[in-house]
Amino acid sequence: MERDMTDQFEIPKEMRAMAEASFDQAKQAFEKFLASAQSTASSIENRGETVRAGAKDVSTKAIAYAEKNVAASLDYAQQLLHAKDLGDVMRLHSEYVQSQMKSLAEQASEMGQIMSRAAMDAAKPKS
Template identity: 70%
Template sequence: MSEPGRDHFEIPKDMRTMAEASFDQARKAFEQFVSNTQATAGKIEERNATMRAGARDISSKALAYAEKNVQTSLDYAQSLLKAKDLTEVMKLHSEYVQSQMRALTEQASEMGQAVSRAAMDAVKPRN
């Protein structure tokens, strides 16, 4: 009871061509989006790796400075135990304070440079 030709559906050629072109554009846009997303993720990963390396460097410097300063303090305390009189104690104390001030100044400078280097590396443009 159906009319002849009514059960058969055909998309006009122009519509099919236009739909295929739109589909191709959508596929290319999606592929470009995925490619850009992967590139961005890679750059973020690089930055994170750079920041972790900088933090590791700063952390290892801080630990090395702490070790050195504790060792110096222990050496100072041991030298005080061997002092023969108050004059020698005062001399040892003066030398220790001057030495520590120089060391702390140098350490602060080096730490500042390491922090600056890490910050510059983190914001350096990547190609």
């Protein structure tokens, strides 16, 4: 009697073939999904490296600008110490302000270019 029960629940060959085909399709779809997810993760990692490189460029440039600006301020202070009169102080101040304004404008322009380049590099599709 037990044997009769198992015979009743046997899956027909056609249904088994359909189920196997569906399983194979699902497996292939899942494998494609995984490959796509891995590709996306790799792309995100690459973009992260690009963003880190851009941030490093920005910080390196910012430090260089700070060093240059501090050096200019120290030079200005030293020149002020050697000023002979108020006329010298006014001339030195005027030269310092003009020089720093020019320098800051150049630095801002360069920093803008670096930031734009970093943003564009991060947005580029990786192949």
